[in-house]
Amino acid sequence: MGLDIKIPIGMMFAIFGAILGIYGLATDGNSMYDISLSVNVNLWSGIAMFVFGVVMLLFSDLMKKKVKE
Amino acid sequence: MESSFNLSWVDYSIMIIYFIFVLGIGWALKKHMKDASAFLEAGRSLPAWVTGLAFISANLGALEVIGMAASGAKYGMATVHFYWIGAIPAMIFLAIFMMPFYYGSKARSVPEYLKLRFDEKTRGFNAFSFAIMTIFASGISMYALALLMNTLLGWNFHMSLFISAAIVLVYTYLGGLSSAIYNEVLQFFLIVIGFLPLVIIGMVRIGGWDGMVEKLAMNPMTEGLQHSWQNISPTHPMGSWIGIFFGLGFVLSFGYWCTNFLVVQRAMAAGSMSAARKTPLIGALPKMFIPFLVIVPGMIAIALLNSGDETFHLPMKGDSYNYDLVIPMLLQRFLPAGVLGLGLTALMASFMSGMAGNVTAFNTVFTYDIYQSYIVPGKSDKHYLTVGRITTIVGISVSILTAYVAAMFNNVMDFLQLIFAFINAPLFAAFLMGMFTKRTTGHGAFWGLLTGTFSAALVHGFTQPAGATSLVKGGWTGTVLKIFPSEMVQNFWIAIIAFGVALVATIVISLLTKRTKTDEELKGLVYSLTPKVVDTSKHWYQGPIFLAWVVGIIAIVLSIIFW
Numbered sequence: 119m120g121l122d123i124k125i126p127i128g129m130m131f132a133i134f135g136a137i138l139g140i141y142g143l144a145t146d147g148n149s150m151y152d153i154s155l156s157v158n159v160n161l162w163s164g165i166a167m168f169v170f171g172v173v174m175l176l177f178s179d180l181m182k183k184k185v186k187e
Numbered sequence: 188m189e190s191s192f193n194l195s196w197v198d199y200s201i202m203i204i205y206f207i208f209v210l211g212i213g214w215a216l217k218k219h220m221k222d223a224s225a226f227l228e229a230g231r232s233l234p235a236w237v238t239g240l241a242f243i244s245a246n247l248g249a250l251e252v253i254g255m256a257a258s259g260a261k262y263g264m265a266t267v268h269f270y271w272i273g274a275i276p277a278m279i280f281l282a283i284f285m286m287p288f289y290y291g292s293k294a295r296s297v298p299e300y301l302k303l304r305f306d307e308k309t310r311g312f313n314a315f316s317f318a319i320m321t322i323f324a325s326g327i328s329m330y331a332l333a334l335l336m337n338t339l340l341g342w343n344f345h346m347s348l349f350i351s352a353a354i355v356l357v358y359t360y361l362g363g364l365s366s367a368i369y370n371e372v373l374q375f376f377l378i379v380i381g382f383l384p385l386v387i388i389g390m391v392r393i394g395g396w397d398g399m400v401e402k403l404a405m406n407p408m409t410e411g412l413q414h415s416w417q418n419i420s421p422t423h424p425m426g427s428w429i430g431i432f433f434g435l436g437f438v439l440s441f442g443y444w445c446t447n448f449l450v451v452q453r454a455m456a457a458g459s460m461s462a463a464r465k466t467p468l469i470g471a472l473p474k475m476f477i478p479f480l481v482i483v484p485g486m487i488a489i490a491l492l493n494s495g496d497e498t499f500h501l502p503m504k505g506d507s508y509n510y511d512l513v514i515p516m517l518l519q520r521f522l523p524a525g526v527l528g529l530g531l532t533a534l535m536a537s538f539m540s541g542m543a544g545n546v547t548a549f550n551t552v553f554t555y556d557i558y559q560s561y562i563v564p565g566k567s568d569k570h571y572l573t574v575g576r577i578t579t580i581v582g583i584s585v586s587i588l589t590a591y592v593a594a595m596f597n598n599v600m601d602f603l604q605l606i607f608a609f610i611n612a613p614l615f616a617a618f619l620m621g622m623f624t625k626r627t628t629g630h631g632a633f634w635g636l637l638t639g640t641f642s643a644a645l646v647h648g649f650t651q652p653a654g655a656t657s658l659v660k661g662g663w664t665g666t667v668l669k670i671f672p673s674e675m676v677q678n679f680w681i682a683i684i685a686f687g688v689a690l691v692a693t694i695v696i697s698l699l700t701k702r703t704k705t706d707e708e709l710k711g712l713v714y715s716l717t718p719k720v721v722d723t724s725k726h727w728y729q730g731p732i733f734l735a736w737v738v739g740i741i742a743i744v745l746s747i748i749f750w
Contacts, residue, residue: 121215123237123369127376130208134201138525141197150523153498155391159384160525167380 128174135168192339192519198528205532206354208373209539213358213366223571226363227551228295229456233365237372238462239469242453243477244371247378248541249534250331252481257510259478259485263403263412264749265425266485267478271415272436274474275742277444278467279735281454285445287720288622289455290463292711296455297448298556304621304712306629306703307560312636313614314556317448318549320607322582325545326589332538333590339515339531348590351535355542356583359550360576364456367540367547371453374536375473381526381533382480388521389487393494402490409489415749426676434679438686442615449548461723464731471738475745481514488513542586550578601659605647612682613639613689620693625706625713631697639689646681 142161145151151158175181220226258266294300298317302310333348358366393399396413404410411418421427426434444450444467454466491499492508499520501508518530554575563570592599613636620627620635648664652674655661661677671677710716724730 121212121219121369123372126208126212126215126369127373130204130373131376131380133204134529137197137200137204138529141525145525154384154388154521154523154526157388159388159523163380163384163526163529170376170380 122179124174124178125180128171128176128178130171131167132171132175135164135166135171137164139164139168192527192531194340194528194531195524197525198531201525201528202532202535205377205536209354209358209370209536212369212373213361216362216366216369219365220361220363220572222568223554223575224295224568225365226572226575227547227554229363229365229368231456232458233368233456233462235457235462235465235469237368238453238457238466240375240473241368241371241456242450242466242470243474244375244378244540245450245453245544247375247477247537248328248544249335249538250328250541252378252534252537253331253511253514255478255481256485256488256513259482260489260508260510260513261485262424263409263486263489264415264478264482265412265418265423266482267415267745267749268425268431268435270474270478271742271746272431273440274444275471275738276436277440278471278474279739280441281445281451282464282467282731283735284714285618285622286454286464286467287460287717288712288714289451290457290460291717291720295555296551297446297451298552300712301617301621301632302556302560304704304709305617305627305632309617309629309633309636310556310560312633314552314560316607316610318552318557320610321449321545321549321552322585323589323603323607325542325549325582325586327593328538328541328545329586330590330593332535332542334594335515335534335538344594348587351539351542352583352587355539355546356580359543359546359583360579363575363579364452364547364551367543368453368456370536370543371540374533374540377529377533377536379473379480381529382484384526385517385521385530386480386484386487389484389491389517392496392521393487393490399486399490402494403486405493409493412486412489413749415746417750422672424673424675426672426679430676430679430683434676434683438612438615438682439679441619442611442682442686446614446618447611448552449544452548452551459723460720461731464720464722465734468731468734468738472741475738475742484517485510485513488517542583546579546582546586549582550575553578553582598657598659601657605659608678608681609640609643609647609685610636612643612685616686616689616693620690620697621713623714625709625716626697626702627693628697628700628702629704630700631693631695634696635689635693638692639685642688643681643685646684647677650677650680652677 138160142158142164146158224230255266289300292300292303294303298310298314301313329348329352332351333344336342336347337344358370393402400413403412419425419428425431454463457463457466488501492501501516502512503509518527522530554571558574559571616639617632617636621632647661649666649668650671651662651667652660652671660674706716722730727733
């Protein structure tokens, strides 16, 4: 249906990952992580989401077009 | 309420970005909406993994998420019966045996299949009851979302209701079914990624699975909740093996997954017969593991309460816990700003796609099976595209109304859901007989449906769940012949009896009436008159049959592990 769904999924999770990752770095060691058992859950899920988003984009039509050109 | 969330700017930015993407998908699809088929059937062009994830996502509304966590807290792993036995066999059956008829017949909806196979009255009965049911389901989703936003975040109820309705309206109006399906896929990933940190941290906190089992055993009432089958007995709230196997696993599950247009529509939007058949199977793969995201948190919550952990509390409702708040309370307990916003966005996303799923299914059935069939037939395709668009607006407006009805009269909603449950129970009997025997007639199917529905109401009138206080729960005839341990068990037995009666009535009436459709007309609609589908996949391991075996075996292995 015209639009490759992997593009919006990849973009959204890459952005979410970047925001949470940077926010996690900025708040590292903050007492707000007491509730999550002192794990910087923002940093880790940020990294995971960013990787997921980028992998989605790599497999999307966005990359296929560039290879053809 | 004591348990309000304090959201920070990160949480809000995640929510806002999500909404931008949701609307953006609708916007990007707008230029492809050139005809009614593109708008109402997604042009039958989507790949199997997209329709497969949408297939289970359409069913994974937030009411489901919250309800399953609540059920996990109350009944523990026995709740997985709604997944492993209560969904997987039906999804395999739909994929292998039923999809060839739905997809191959070129019917555009489930009611239209009924029209092709049986007659006008059977289609009408199904189309009208389905249309009303989806509108109410969408309204209930809306109401629940606004209520949750109100209690958790302190947002204004009316504002939450209208904003969520407006967002759903915009993206379904712009992109139709494709837009709804794409957003369901987005929601699927969001739920998995948003809830995973919660489950992992919660599990670590209570000392892993073994720690959880230990803490569940601290209270005799919750001991052994980690078993799915071991505690099943006629006095268990889930009832006996027979009730679970036949009531839940056969009648209710097959009736829902194989005949409900809300989910079947996702498979019908696939790009090829092979993709359509693989849709339910690809959906089944993640479906089997969703219990770990939605049921296990409920058990974690109970284990935390048993262990006397003072950092976690669950508000009371009357003299028991308010189990519906398990997920929100866990989010608040374990997730800091950032991932908290992600978790809440996932919850909102599932409410909204629950609405959108119902609205798009309503659109298709209303436009094709009610408007084009009974109101204004024979117009141009452009005309029906416009009608489909207007139906979106009307459908959502009526949903808002029903949301207010739900807010004002809780009993009205209970009553309506009850009626729909009666209608649904015998539906699978008509499909089973119609698809697999050519002798079943339109009269047989129609009167079978009606007698089945009537007998469901009758069984409900003579039985009650333990502790029933209202006639909506049963016993409305004034004579109670049987008291079931819970409402669930009552539902399983109502379904079994209604199915049995509908089956017998369909057979008897079919034999007494003449066939109205010739063998030629039934080609592609009935098993014995349709050439066997040859799968076109390049390799055997890409075809639906192999996938069905994989899905079936994993479900059995999981059931044994969590025995």
